[in-house]
Each structure stands twice: as C-alpha cells, then as structure tokens.
Amino acid sequence: MATTSGGEVTIRDLSKSFTLGGRPIAVLRALNLDIRSGECLVIVGASGSGKTTLLRILAGLEAADSGGVAIDGRPVHGVGAERAVIFQEPRLLPWLTVLGNVAFGLEVRGVAKAEAEDKARFYTALVGLAEFSDAYPRQLSGGMAQRVGIARALTVQPEILLLDEPLGALDAMTKIGMQEELARIWSEENVTMVMVTHDLEEAIYLADRVLILPREKGGTARLVEVELPRPRDRSESRFVRYREELLREFGLH
C-alpha cells in the first residue's frame, strides 16, 4: 500500500512570532527548506526554537506570519487530506475500541464503515495490535496507545506524516522498540516523514536529514545529512560520530 510519489514540501521565507508579555518573540525567521518526496526529515532544536511551531504550520493547525508552505507546488492553507499528524499524546477517543479509533480518520472523511474498518484492520495489524482490536484505550499501555495513534494516521494513507515528539512520553525501552517500528513503517509505506524530537539519537536513527533550528536570535538553521546504511546500528562508530557532531551544534560537546 505505498503511495508512489508526491509529498514534496517547499518552505519559503517562513516567519512566525508569538507575543509574550506584550512583546513579540520570533520563533521562526525566514526559514527556507525543501523536503524531498519520501524522505525522513527530523527536526531538532532547543526548547523555544520553534520546532513544534514549524510542524504545526506544516500541519495547517497554525498560520505563518509571512512566507509560506507548498506541498507538491500547491500552497498550504489549513489542514489537508494529504497530511496526517501524530501527536505527542496518542489522542485516542476513549469510547471507541482500538479498531474504531484506527478507522476514525477515514470515517470522518466519509469513507463507508465497512471499507474504513477493512483498512483499519490492516494497519492495526501493521502496528502489531491485531489481537487488541476490540480493546478500549484505557486498557492499553502508553506504547500501545501511541501505536494506535500511528495506525490511525497511516490508515488515511497520507503523503506526508507529521510527527510531533511522538515517542517523547514513552519509557526508554519502549522508545527504542518504537523507533525501530517507525523506521520499518517508513520504509514500507514510502511516505514523507517530518518528525520533531529532542532526542538526538532518535534523530540519527531515523533521519535522512536532521534540521537543527537555532536557539539564539540571528542564528541560522543547519541541515545534517545522515549517510548511514539502514537498518542503523546505534553502537557503530559513525553513528556515534554523528551524535557528537549534533551535540557540538548544541554547544554541548
């Protein structure tokens, strides 16, 4: 079930600021970026660097002050069917079963219930929750709930998957397993993935390119291409060198 092409994102002169205590604080300053179709771009940056804001603008949940975003050449205004978002919290509807939650996106879009459930069954199995189809969210662990959220996003077969610190709330062991799962899903689904994280190892493990957003005023965003074969090995020397390079970017090494 792979989408063939599309999912190319063009970001031009994108600026966004918030007012805090009466004065504006710029979080994104004239950002330019091209996200390739089918790539995995991971955005890192200190808190306050605007990484989540950038993702929310890409999702269409927030508007830019100036500049803009285009997907496959079409400017983005608001949410769109070619994008799906995975949030830090699973955001499941507690009154729906796992299957009902996975089918939710399609049903909202008016897909017939039977067809929506068929697709939902496929993606529920893909994230390894087939036998929990009839369970309710309160019966799931954090990692399982997040997998339901991932399956719900995949079910609408987006060209672009936007992930806002999706593993940030999970414990270390679950997190590593989920990173492997995301890498597998990304390679199987051939989807453009844009993910925000504060975990540098996670960034190197998943990304084709890592976008580092500057914290200080006047700093420039930097892109690091991760040229490591997949599946990646966290203990490999080159992996460790990428980690050191990113740490240096943050002035921590």
Next chain:
Amino acid sequence: MSLQHIEQRVTIPAHGGGTSLGADFPRLASRAVVRFLSRYGILIAFLATWQVSSSAGWVNAAVLPPIDTIVTALWNGLAGGTLLGDIAISLQRAGLAFAAAVAVAIPLGLFMGQVRAVETALDPILQVFRQTSALALYPVFILLLGLGEASKVFVIFWATLFPLLLNTISGVKQVDPKLLEMARVYGATRLTAFRRVVLPGAVPSIFVGLRLSATTALLLLIASEMIGANKGIGFQVMNAQYNFQTPLMFAAIVILAGLGLIANQALVSLQRRLCRWSSPTD
C-alpha cells in the same frame, strides 16, 4: 499484558463468575455468606434492632412501629390497591417533570457548552436561579399556576432542570480540546466533531446530571404533594401521619425509597450500556 487479562476486566460481572459447584461447595458458600454480610450486615442489624426495640417496648411503638406491621401495611396497601393509585399519580408528576427537564436541559446544555457567548450571557442568571431554592419558589408557582397539577409538575421540573443543565454544560466544556484538534486534522467539520467527539465525551457528565435530577425529582415530588394534594405518595405520608397510622406512613416512605433506588439503578444500568468504555462507578 495478555489478551485474557483484558477480556477478564471487560466481561466478568461484579458478583463473580459461574464456578463449578463440587467439593468446594461449603467453602464457596461460606465465602458467599461473608461477602453478603460484609455488604448488607449493617442494614440487617439496623432493621433487626428496630424490630426488637419496637416490639419489646424500648421505644414508643406508636411512633416507630415494628417492621412486620409496616410490611403488613405495605402489603395491604399494594394488594388492596389503595397505594397503587398514589404511586401512579406520583410517577406521573415526577416522570412528566423529569422528561420535560431532559428535553430542555440536554439540548440547551449542549448548545451553551459549545457557544461561549451564550454561556457567558446566561451563566449569571442560571447561577441565581440555581441558588434559589425551588421550595421557596413553590408558593410563587402556586400563585402563577394554581394549586393543581401544573404547579406541582413545574416545581419538580424547575428543580431537576439545573443539575442536568449544569452537568451537560460542564460535560461539553470538559471535552479535551486536543481531541477536537485531532478530529480537525482528519478534516472533521464542526458538526462531525460535535457528533463524534463532543457528544460522546459529554455523556458521562450528562449521566451524573440525570442521576442528580432523578433524586431531586423525588425529593420535590414529596414536598409538592404535601401541600394541596389529595393523592400521591407524599400525600399519603402526611395523611397517614395526621391519622396516626404510622405503619402506613412508613409503608409510603419505604415505597419512596424503593422508587429512588429503582430510578438510580435504571440510570446506572443505562449508563453501563452506553458507556462501557468508562466503567462507571456507583
């Protein structure tokens, strides 16, 4: 976490499943007795103390008649049909008022919870009405609507309206905005988001309101029937007291308690059916 574990939590009824009755029977039976006593022991002891102290003359039997005379009065009233008519008219008054409150409060509450401007505008007057005792307003309703059925139904309606309305509003407002944002990402229109997210999310809180309102309805029913009625359970309580028929008075009180328990139980089981996902507490 295995699948079996999950299914257990969903399906095993509160009273324990069907276990085979074999050699374990005495142990199981004694465990059942213990469970029964730990739940109903104090109630049974209360009734027993009442019975003994009344029939032994420790308390004035004219005020607190023995349980068996109350049961006899209850049986005679029900079998002879005199109390049945009272139950019917009381249920009609409370039911009509409760139904009207549901029909007004739930749609209005859903609307008010959604539209901030409406809620802001209506909240002060609602708070004033809510804090004004319905019983204090009953004389006003009698002046407006007369001493007949209308004022009785209306005072019950008035008192049941507010718990239901306020709980519906808060149910709508409590719906997690993050869930609404999620629905928006999938392209949900306002109407779809309301139907698929807001409404189901508000149901548990609406049920809290329904149960509070049902209790209030019975409370106000009795109060309204104590003034200017010649039929109804509340009337029977007062009338039996005037005539010093204390067993009959307690029989009417028992019926009231029974109606309250039945109404609450009916709402709890309806809630269980509608909200299996949230495992309601009693």
